[in-house]
Amino acid sequence: MPEAYERYLVPVFFRPFAADLAARAAALRPRTVLELAAGTGALTSALLAETDTVSIVATDLNAAMVACGSAREPRAHWQQADAQDLPFEDAAFDLVLCQFGVMFFPDRPAAYAQVRRVLAPHGRFLFSSWGPLASHGFGAEFQAALEHALPEGAPSFLPEVPHGYSDPAVVEADLAAAGLALDRAEQVTLEGVAESAASVATGFLTGTPVTAAVAARDDAGEVRDAVIQEMTNRLGTGPVRAPMTATVYTARPVADE
Numbered sequence: 001m002p003e004a005y006e007r008y009l010v011p012v013f014f015r016p017f018a019a020d021l022a023a024r025a026a027a028l029r030p031r032t033v034l035e036l037a038a039g040t041g042a043l044t045s046a047l048l049a050e051t052d053t054v055s056i057v058a059t060d061l062n063a064a065m066v067a068c069g070s071a072r073e074p075r076a077h078w079q080q081a082d083a084q085d086l087p088f089e090d091a092a093f094d095l096v097l098c099q100f101g102v103m104f105f106p107d108r109p110a111a112y113a114q115v116r117r118v119l120a121p122h123g124r125f126l127f128s129s130w131g132p133l134a135s136h137g138f139g140a141e142f143q144a145a146l147e148h149a150l151p152e153g154a155p156s157f158l159p160e161v162p163h164g165y166s167d168p169a170v171v172e173a174d175l176a177a178a179g180l181a182l183d184r185a186e187q188v189t190l191e192g193v194a195e196s197a198a199s200v201a202t203g204f205l206t207g208t209p210v211t212a213a214v215a216a217r218d219d220a221g222e223v224r225d226a227v228i229q230e231m232t233n234r235l236g237t238g239p240v241r242a243p244m245t246a247t248v249y250t251a252r253p254v255a256d257e
Helices: 002-027 042-050 063-072 108-118 137-149 168-177 197-207 210-215 220-235
Strands: 032-036 055-060 077-080 093-099 119-130 180-194 240-253
Touching (some): 002 042, 002 063, 002 197, 002 240, 042 093, 055 063, 063 077, 108 168, 137 220, 137 240, 180 197, 197 210, 210 220
Parallel strands (some): 032 055
Antiparallel strands (some): 119 240, 180 240
């Protein structure tokens, strides 16, 4: 999965937002940065391109992602870590970053409490989450193609997980429960560019948890072919473009009374 994720999804979905988030992070002038759910290092590399004076600890729960990321971006220190049980000292970082990872935390207030613990008193938590599925041109078309191929019941991973944490009021409440105050929530829409509709479909089918749901079927090959064809029918042949919307959040620790 990490190889497919890096090959098909990172350039189209994650690198554009990584450049935006890295610029925001660099403007905060951090010295010590902890990155959660770093994946294969798209944001890690983008931040190191913005500033060479920062020390980054990049973490991910998935050991395969850590192995892939450390090979791609050796300038950071890579470590496997659970965001809900961070193996770092209190107040160890000026900035905690997370690009499109908070949606996957089983207990977000617990993870946010860990973020607050490892943040310095005047540190910041900068992170992003996707908007509703309808606001992601590629994701919405893929889910429609998946439902067309599997009318009896398509996997609901996309709308429920990566695009299921899109209400800023819910995010703010989760942060508050962990002792973090939301300073800013900004909606950002960027354009994704892919070499073809087929490559986007292949990325979703091989680089996300949808992979397992389709692979478990006896007709997995036929389903993949049908989804790729339907995506091509919807988006056309050749290079394809689509808007993608996310929300970027900035939070800070609430002072102890």
